[in-house]
Amino acid sequence: MKYYFRLQFAMLNRTLKDFGLVPFFGYLLAAVAFVGLSILLFSKIGLAEYLYDLMAMSLVLKLSQTRRNDFLKSCFPNKAYFRIRILENLIISLPFLMFLTYQNCIISAASLSGASVILAFLNFENRLSFTIPTPFYKWPFEFIVGFRNTFFVIFVAYFLVVMAISAGNFNLGIFAMILVFLICFSFYSKPEDQFYVWVFSSGAGRFLFYKIKIALLSSSLLVFPVVASLCFFFPENMVMVFAFLGIGYLYLATVVMAKYSAFPEPMNLPQGFLLVAGLWFPPLLAGVIPYFYGRSINRLREILG
Amino acid sequence: MINIENLSKSFGNLQVLTNVNLVFEKGRVYGIVGENGSGKTTLFRCIAGLEKHRGTIKSDFEKLKNHLGFLQTDPYFFAKITGREYLQLFCNARNIRENDFDAKNIFELPLNQYAATYSTGMKKKLALSAILLQNNDVFILDEPFNGVDIQSNILITEIINKLKSLQKTIIISSHIFSTLNDTCDEIHLLKEGVFVKHVFKEKFWQLEQEMKEITISNKIEKLGLK
Numbered sequence: 355m356k357y358y359f360r361l362q363f364a365m366l367n368r369t370l371k372d373f374g375l376v377p378f379f380g381y382l383l384a385a386v387a388f389v390g391l392s393i394l395l396f397s398k399i400g401l402a403e404y405l406y407d408l409m410a411m412s413l414v415l416k417l418s419q420t421r422r423n424d425f426l427k428s429c430f431p432n433k434a435y436f437r438i439r440i441l442e443n444l445i446i447s448l449p450f451l452m453f454l455t456y457q458n459c460i461i462s463a464a465s466l467s468g469a470s471v472i473l474a475f476l477n478f479e480n481r482l483s484f485t486i487p488t489p490f491y492k493w494p495f496e497f498i499v500g501f502r503n504t505f506f507v508i509f510v511a512y513f514l515v516v517m518a519i520s521a522g523n524f525n526l527g528i529f530a531m532i533l534v535f536l537i538c539f540s541f542y543s544k545p546e547d548q549f550y551v552w553v554f555s556s557g558a559g560r561f562l563f564y565k566i567k568i569a570l571l572s573s574s575l576l577v578f579p580v581v582a583s584l585c586f587f588f589p590e591n592m593v594m595v596f597a598f599l600g601i602g603y604l605y606l607a608t609v610v611m612a613k614y615s616a617f618p619e620p621m622n623l624p625q626g627f628l629l630v631a632g633l634w635f636p637p638l639l640a641g642v643i644p645y646f647y648g649r650s651i652n653r654l655r656e657i658l659g
Numbered sequence: 660m661i662n663i664e665n666l667s668k669s670f671g672n673l674q675v676l677t678n679v680n681l682v683f684e685k686g687r688v689y690g691i692v693g694e695n696g697s698g699k700t701t702l703f704r705c706i707a708g709l710e711k712h713r714g715t716i717k718s719d720f721e722k723l724k725n726h727l728g729f730l731q732t733d734p735y736f737f738a739k740i741t742g743r744e745y746l747q748l749f750c751n752a753r754n755i756r757e758n759d760f761d762a763k764n765i766f767e768l769p770l771n772q773y774a775a776t777y778s779t780g781m782k783k784k785l786a787l788s789a790i791l792l793q794n795n796d797v798f799i800l801d802e803p804f805n806g807v808d809i810q811s812n813i814l815i816t817e818i819i820n821k822l823k824s825l826q827k828t829i830i831i832s833s834h835i836f837s838t839l840n841d842t843c844d845e846i847h848l849l850k851e852g853v854f855v856k857h858v859f860k861e862k863f864w865q866l867e868q869e870m871k872e873i874t875i876s877n878k879i880e881k882l883g884l885k
Contacts, residue, residue, distance in 0.1 A: 485773060492747060492751075494747055494748035494751065495744065499739045499740055503739065546737075547735040548709065552724065554752040555722075555725035657708075658724075
C-alpha cells in the first residue's frame with residue numbers, strides 16, 4: 355500500500371517536471387493558487403461553502419471509476435483496497451476540509467469528510483449507454499467531445515442569460531458569453547494523439563487555418579443564443595456585444611495556435627504563461643499570435659510534411 | 660512503388676532497425692513477421708513518417724503519407740466520439756465530402772455508439788473501415804486480425820484480396836501465420852531490427868516450419884510442467 359502512494363507521488367512529480375516545473379515549486383504554486391481562489395470564492399459568492407463541497411466531491415468522484423477500481427481490486431486484497439480508496443479520497447478532500455474548517459463551516463466540512471469515506475465504497479461507470487447528440491457531428495472532434503463533457507456548464511451559461519434578461523443586468527449577460535468562450539477554450543487544453551493530425555493530407559498552414567475555422571464556426575453555434583438574446587433585449591449595448599464576440603473569436607484562435615505551438619506535447623509553463631499574459635493584456639497578442647503561429651507551423655510541418 | 664534504402668532507427672542507445680532495404684510494389688501484398696519487439700511497428704511508423712529515421716523512403720507519390728492508410732495495432736479513440744463521427748473525421752482529413760457510412764458499414768458496427776465502448780475487435784474494424792473510406796493507395800495493416808471474430812477475419816481477408824486486385828500496395832503484420840498464408844505474396848522475417856529472410860508464397864510452409872522449430876525448440880521442457 356505504501357508503494358502505491360509512493361508511485362502516485364512519483365507520477366505526480368513526473369507530470370510537474372514534464373510541465374517544466376520543479377515539483378516543490380509546483381506544490382507551492384498550487385497551494386498559493388488554491389488558497390487565493392478559495393478566498394476569492396468565499397468573498398464573492400454567498401453560497402460558496404456548498405459550491406466548495408461540490409467541487410471537492412467532483413474531484414473525489416473522479417477516483418470512483420469502475421475500470422480504475424477494478425484494477426486496484428485485482429492488485430490488492432480487499433482490506434488494503436478499501437484503505438487505499440478511503441485514504442486517497444481524504445487526501446483529495448483535505449485542502450477543502452482545511453479551508454472549510456478555517457471558514458468555520460463545520461457542517462460542510464463534516465459532510466464532505468463523511469461523503470469522501472462513503473464514496474470509497476462506491477464505483478461508477480463513466481460510460482453512458484446513450485449518445486449525447488451534438489450539432490457538431492460534421493466537424494469532429496474538439497467540439498463534439500468538448501460539448502459532451504461540458505454541456506451542463508453551457509446550459510448554466512444559457513440560464514445566466516435568462517437571469518440577466520429578467521433582472522435587466524447586461525453585465526451578467528456578458529459574463530455568460532465569456533463563460534461560453536472559456537468552455538470553448540477548454541476544448542483545446544490537451545493535445546490529441548499525433549495520429550489525428552498525421553491523418554490529414556493538408557499542409558501545416560492549411561491544417562491550422564482549418565482548425566481555427568472549425569473552432570470559430572462551432573463556437574458561433576454555442577454563443578449564438580447568447581449574442582442574439584443580448585442584442586434583442588439590450589439593443590443599446592449591441593456594439594459592446596459584438597466587441598466581446600470579436601475578442602472571444604480572437605482569443606479562441608490564439609488558444610488553438612497555442613495548443614499546436616507545443617504539439618504533440620502539452621503546452622509547457624512558459625507557453626502557458628505567454629498565453630495567459632496575452633489574454634490578460636490583449637495588446638500583447640500582437641506579438642503572441644505571430645509567435646504561436648510560427649511555432650505551430652514548425653511543429654505541424656514535422657508531422658504533416 | 661515504395662523503395663526503402665538503408666533505413667535505420669534507434670531510440671537513444673537502443674538500435675531498433677538496422678539498414679533495412681525493401682521494395683514494395685503495386686498490386687502486391689507483403690507480410691512482415693517477427694517476434695514482439697523485433698521492430699515491425701517502428702518500421703511501419705517510419706514508413707508513415709511518424710518517426711524520424713536515417714536512410715531514405717521513396718515512393719511514386721509526392722507525399723506518401725497522403726496516400727497511406729495506417730491501421731495501428733491499438734487504435735486510439737476519444738472517450739466521447741461515436742463510430743460515425745470517427746469515420747467523418749477520417750473523411751474530412753482527406754477532403755472526401757460524400758459518404759454513405761451506413762451503406763458501407765459492412766462490419767455492421769453500431770455507428771451511433773461511442774467508439775471507446777466498442778470491443779477490441781470492433782475498434783479494429785472501425786479503424787479499418789475509416790482508412791478504407793479514404794480511398795488510399797497504400798495500406799499498412801498492423802495486426803489487422805488481432806481480436807477480430809472469425810467471420811470478420813474472412814471478410815478482412817477478402818478485402819485485402821480486393822485491394823490487391825485494385826493494384827493497391829498492402830503491408831501486413833500478423834502473429835497468425837494462416838492469415839498471412841491466405842493473403843500475402845511475400846513474407847519478410849524481421850529479427851532484432853534486421854530482415855533475415857525473404858520468402859515467396861510457394862515456400863511459406865517451409866518458413867512456418869522453421870519458425871515453429873526455432874521458437875519452440877526445447878522451451879516447453881524448460882517450463883517443467885507436471
